[in-house]
Amino acid sequence: MSASDFQEIPKIFYSYQTQKPFCDCLVCNCYLLDDQTYVIEKAYKKHPGYTAQDVIFDYAICLACALKMRQEFSTDSLAKINAYLSEHVIMNPLPHQKGPIDIDQCLAQCAVKKTPIREITSYQIYGHFHGNRLIKSISPYLISQSAIEEIIPLISNDTQDVLNDFYNRHLNPDPEMLLPKQPSDQLIFI
Ligand SMILES: [Zn+2]
Numbered sequence: 001m002s003a004s005d006f007q008e009i010p011k012i013f014y015s016y017q018t019q020k021p022f023c024d025c026l027v028c029n030c031y032l033l034d035d036q037t038y039v040i041e042k043a044y045k046k047h048p049g050y051t052a053q054d055v056i057f058d059y060a061i062c063l064a065c066a067l068k069m070r071q072e073f074s075t076d077s078l079a080k081i082n083a084y085l086s087e088h089v090i091m092n093p094l095p096h097q098k099g100p101i102d103i104d105q106c107l108a109q110c111a112v113k114k115t116p117i118r119e120i121t122s123y124q125i126y127g128h129f130h131g132n133r134l135i136k137s138i139s140p141y142l143i144s145q146s147a148i149e150e151i152i153p154l155i156s157n158d159t160q161d162v163l164n165d166f167y168n169r170h171l172n173p174d175p176e177m178l179l180p181k182q183p184s185d186q187l188i189f190i
Contacts, residue, residue, distance in 0.1 A: 006133035007100040012107070013040045013127050013140070015058060021132060022060035026170050027069075030062050033132045037063040043124045056122075057171045060129075072162045073155075080154035088112045088147075097136065106139045112147035120144045 009021045042058035109116050122145035128138040
């Protein structure tokens with residue numbers, strides 16, 4: 001890959017806690033900003049009538065840890081999630097662009113439901129990064145809560161346990177934030 005395949009990390013993917021790029025993998029603590037490939041996931045909740053929104057949780061996970069995590073998913077769950085996504089999500093690979101991609105445009109609607117963000121109250125965003133750069137060929141995307149609610153029932157109990165365990169072990173949302181009743185209602189690797 002060349003320099004034009006990357007762009008600066010958008011501020012929306014900064015750590016809520018530090019207001020800076022994530023430095024470490026949530027699971028193995030490896031340093032991310034030199035030469036690691038990693039994924040950032042952030043969950044947001046809006047309050048009707050207000051422009052402010054809460055970050056429910058956010059983290060970065062290195063590719064090795066994310067793959068290890070997926071290996072713990074049951075094959076049945078993975079097959080169902082993949083079937084759902086290939087039915088509902090048309091991932092148009094972006095034409096190669098010299099300039100930076102428009103992050104606001106990438107995150108303007110649910111990748112599954114196509115609902116515009118102004119009509120969504122809870123959602124998660126995902127981005128793929130390498131070192132201190134965003135990987136442009138995998139554009140960031142947004143998944144609304146209503147799409148997640150359709151995906152959760154596809155997941156086996158064992159896989160939900162894996163997700164709940166991950167959430168309980170690694171994510172400590174601010175106690176003032178609204179905790180999801182079921183961690184795996186929120187947490188999903190896709
Ligand atoms: Zn890791």
